[in-house]
Amino acid sequence: MLDLLTWLGIFAVSLFVLIKASDWFIDSSEVLGVFLRLSPFIIGVAIVSVGTSLPELMSSITAVQEGSSEIVFGNVIGSNVANIFLITGVAAVVAGKMELKYDLTSVDLPLFVGSSFLLALMLFTGKYSVGEAILCLLAYGVYLVYTITTSEGEIGGIPIAEAPVEAKSEATVAVGALESAGPDNSAPTSLETRPITEAGTTGDDGVQDSNTDSTPQAGERQAFPWKALFILIVSVIFIYFGAKYTVESVVALSELLNIGKEIIAVSALALGTSLPELSVSLVCVKRGSYDVAVGNVLGSNIFNALVVMAIPRFFGALIIPKTTLIEGLLEMLCGTILMFFVVQDKQITRWEGYLFIIFYAWFIAQIFELV
Numbered sequence: 001m002l003d004l005l006t007w008l009g010i011f012a013v014s015l016f017v018l019i020k021a022s023d024w025f026i027d028s029s030e031v032l033g034v035f036l037r038l039s040p041f042i043i044g045v046a047i048v049s050v051g052t053s054l055p056e057l058m059s060s061i062t063a064v065q066e067g068s069s070e071i072v073f074g075n076v077i078g079s080n081v082a083n084i085f086l087i088t089g090v091a092a093v094v095a096g097k098m099e100l101k102y103d104l105t106s107v108d109l110p111l112f113v114g115s116s117f118l119l120a121l122m123l124f125t126g127k128y129s130v131g132e133a134i135l136c137l138l139a140y141g142v143y144l145v146y147t148i149t150t151s152e153g154e155i156g157g158i159p160i161a162e163a164p165v166e167a168k169s170e171a172t173v174a175v176g177a178l179e180s181a182g183p184d185n186s187a188p189t190s191l192e193t194r195p196i197t198e199a200g201t202t203g204d205d206g207v208q209d210s211n212t213d214s215t216p217q218a219g220e221r222q223a224f225p226w227k228a229l230f231i232l233i234v235s236v237i238f239i240y241f242g243a244k245y246t247v248e249s250v251v252a253l254s255e256l257l258n259i260g261k262e263i264i265a266v267s268a269l270a271l272g273t274s275l276p277e278l279s280v281s282l283v284c285v286k287r288g289s290y291d292v293a294v295g296n297v298l299g300s301n302i303f304n305a306l307v308v309m310a311i312p313r314f315f316g317a318l319i320i321p322k323t324t325l326i327e328g329l330l331e332m333l334c335g336t337i338l339m340f341f342v343v344q345d346k347q348i349t350r351w352e353g354y355l356f357i358i359f360y361a362w363f364i365a366q367i368f369e370l371v
Contacts, residue, residue: 004256011249015272018055018242022276024235026051031228052280053300055273056308058243063265064312066247070319071269073123074262076309077328078270080116083277083297083304084335085360091281091293092353098290100346104298109340111143112298115305116336120329128318133310140306246272262321266328267364274300294343301336324367331363 029051056079063071092098102108118139122132250269254261277300284293312318338359342352365371 004253007249007252007256010245011253011268014242014245014249015055015269016242017238018058018246019273019275021235021238021242022051022054024231025054025239028228028232028235031225032232035222035225035228050303052276052296053303053308054239055243055276056270056304057311058239059246059269059273060308060312061315062240062243062247063250064315064318066244066251068247068251068261069312069316070260070262070321071247071250071265072309072312072318073320074265074267074324074328075270075273076119076304077324077332078266079274079308080301080304080332081266081328081335081363082271082274082360083301084332084339085356085363086271087274087278087281088294088297088339088348089353089356089360090278091285092348092356093350094282095285095290095293095348095353096350098285098293098348100291100294100343100348102291102295103346104291104294104343108295108298109343111146112302113336113340115139115143115302116332119305119309120333123320123325123329126320126322126325128309128313128320130313133313136306136310140302140310143302143306260321260323262324263367266324267367290348294348297339327363327366331359335359 056075060072060075063069063075118136122128122136246269250261250264253259254264257264277296280296281293284290284296309318338356342348362371
């Protein structure tokens, strides 16, 4: 009993460290990106939107290195199911009704559905080759090209300069205020606390005067953000150890409870690594940015299916456990199709949110053979 409580504690602490270190990594990387004069949108695509999936990626890579590659499948499938049913469901219940303005059916939803079915077709064979991993990374590259291209044109038929904040991608909204970062390179306020209004400008009352230009002037010499670099290095170290002990605790708990590692991965680990997405979605709901809340789920699932599953394959062969293969893939595909049809009318109601939560409860109960 003492061993069980000890490993439960290690799992909780290591998972918290992994998620918190990922937040530090995102914040410090944003500061360095501003110093290097990178495009705010590129910072968002490369750091913010990917950063919320760092826990899944690092824990999956570590799992392969530790010889527990079956955790990768459970982590990816479990996270995607949690994103669709739990996170979207909770967001819809909290919001009452999420009305969408951005036309997701143009490209985002097809890519979301396509990534899920591509992964499912690859995994139904019971193996996952290096060639398939490369194809998945190429597919994600196509998604990035679309995202970057869209940032330079229109979003949902609306010029970006005139598009409301709610119609922008998670990455764009999250870093929209980076342009107003001060010359001292101080870290921008996190997405959870920074009020965002039109054009991503902020102030003491949540609105910044559009005439105020606090961006560094051309030719103005800035001090290198050594503090941000130090935090970045420290966060990488904490991410490594957080992922390492998270995986070790999953393995230990599976042995103590006589439960497959993939079962714990698809439930507890997947839920834990999905907490950043849940936090982002709830914050977006509170400020009425429903498109961003839904886009957060779509983008995270695309990244998980195409990148989190692919990169660990280069570190070793992946075991696709048959015990969760059918249930996991079936639930993910059903959730993907249901999500596709639910957003067709550009709204997600509270009752649909309750239905999503029921689906997730059934999934967890089915995994543990409680129903």
